[in-house]
Amino acid sequence: MAKNVLLTGGSGFIGKYLTDILINNGFSVSVLSRSNKNNTDFITYYKWDLNRNYIDENAVLNADFIIHLAGEGIVEKRWTSRRKNDILESRIKPIELIYSVLQKNNKSLDAFVSASAVGIYGAETSDEICKENTAPANDFLGTTCQKWESTATKIKSLGIRTVKIRTGIVLGRNEGFLKKLLPGFKMGFGTILGSGAQFVPWIHIEDLCAVYLKAIQDEKLNGPYNATVLDNTTNETVSKTIAGLYGYSVWLPKVPAFVLKIVLGEMSIAILTGKRVSPEKIKNAGFRFQFEDLETALSNCIS
Template structure:
C-alpha cells in the first residue's frame, strides 16, 4: 500500500514509519525540510507547508493518509500563544491534507487522523466509549472538536475518515512516561494529586498497531479510542510503576504544587477520564499490551 504520513518524524510517526516499512508498504513522509532526513528503504520524504511546494504532484496514487502533525501539548506552559500554536498547527496541517486530497485525480481510500481522548472531558466516575458523542469542556476538548471537524471534510471526497483518539502514550524516550520516571529514579515517587483520577494509557506499539488496523479495516470510521482496555487510577499506576522499577511509592505530590509549576497544563496529570477502546475490541483488534505491568516491563527493559 502507498501511504502518506504527516508528522512522520515525531514519537508516533517514527514508530509507525518503521512498522509499516517493515511490512513492505511504500511511505511518503510529509516534511517541511527533506534535505536533512536520512533515507530509508520504502520511505520517500516529500516537502510541504512551504512556499512553492506542490506535494500533490508526488502523491498521485497514494491509497491512504495518516495525519499526526501538530504542536505537542507537552511543550511548556499553556500560555495564550502556546494554545494558539497547538490549535493552529493541527488545523493548518489538516486543511492542507484536505487540499491535497481534493487536488488528486484518484482519491485515497482512507484518512486516519490523530485525535485525543481529551474530547470527553474529565470525570472521576464516568466510563467513556465512542458512543459518547457530547464533548467535554475546556481547552483540550475544544481543540479536539475543531481538529476532528476539519478532518471530517475529507469524507466529502468519499474518503473513509477515522479519528484515532489517543490516550496517554507510553514510551521510554518521549511523551509523558519519562517525566513520571524521574521522581522514582530519585526515590521520591508517589501519588500525584488525589490519586483518584483515571489514567487511560496505551503502549506505543498499540498506537502503531491500532493505526495500521484502522488503515486496513474498511468497516472502521469516525472516532476510535486508542487506549488499553485496562485504564487505572493514578495512585495504582504509580504503585505499578514503582514496583516495575524496584523503587518506593511513597512521596505524594500535592495538586496545588503542580498547578503552580505547570499552570493550566497540570490538568494532564491532575485530571483524567476512564476511556475504553470499544470499537477496536468489537472489530477484533488484538492488543500487544493489555496490562500495565507488562507494558511498563517491556518499555523499561527494552531500551
C-alpha cells in the same frame, strides 16, 4: 507495487514506530518534513511548511493512504493564548492543506486516518466510562479535539473513508509520557501527582501502531475509535507500579494539586484529571491488544 502511506508527524515518537511497522507490513512510507532529508529504500521525504501554508503536492498525489499524526505537544509548554492557538492550528492546518490538494486534483485515497485524543471527553475526573458516542466536552481539550475531528470530516466529504483514533497516554521505551516521568523514579524520587485518583487511560505504543495498521487495512473501519486500555488505572496506580519495577515503594508525599497549578498553570488539568475510556468499539471490530496489563506494559518499556 507497494501501497504508499503518507505520514504527517512521521519523525515524532509515534511516527517513528509506525514507520517501521508499516514497512515491515509491506507498505512504502512517505514523510512530510520541514527540512530536506535524503530518501531511503523505503521512505520518501517531501517538504512542507505550515507557516507558509506550503505542501509539496506530490506527497499527496503519490499517496494511497494518509495518516495524520502531526501536532504540537499538549504538555510541552504552559498554555498561553498563543500556545493554545499553536496546539490547535498544528493539528488543523495539515488537514486543510491536504484537503485542498485532494480537492483541486480530484485525487482519491484508500483511506485517511487522523489522530485524535481522549481529551475530547474533557479534563475532569469522574467514574463515567466514555465511549465514542459520549458527548464532547466544552473545555480547551474537548473543543480542540472536536475541531480536529471536524476538520478531518472535510476529507470524508470527498468520499474518502476517514478514521479518527482517539488516543490515551502512550507508553513507549524512552519516549512520550515515560520520557519525562521515569528519571525521577529511577533516582528513587517517584511520587503521586495531586490526589492520585485521576484515571490514566493508556495504551502501549505497539498496540497503538497496530490500531493504525488496522485502520488502513480494514475497510470496514469508519469514524472515531478509542485507542486505550480500560483497566481503571489511576495516577497512583501508575506511580506505585513504576516504583515497584525499580524495587521500592513510593515514600514521598503526594505533590499537592495547588503546587502543580502554580508551576504549570492551566496545563496542570491535563495531569490532574482523567476519565475512563472504553475500547469496546475497536475490540468489536476485531482488534486484540497485546498489552492489557499495566505492569507488563510498563516492564516492557522500562526493562
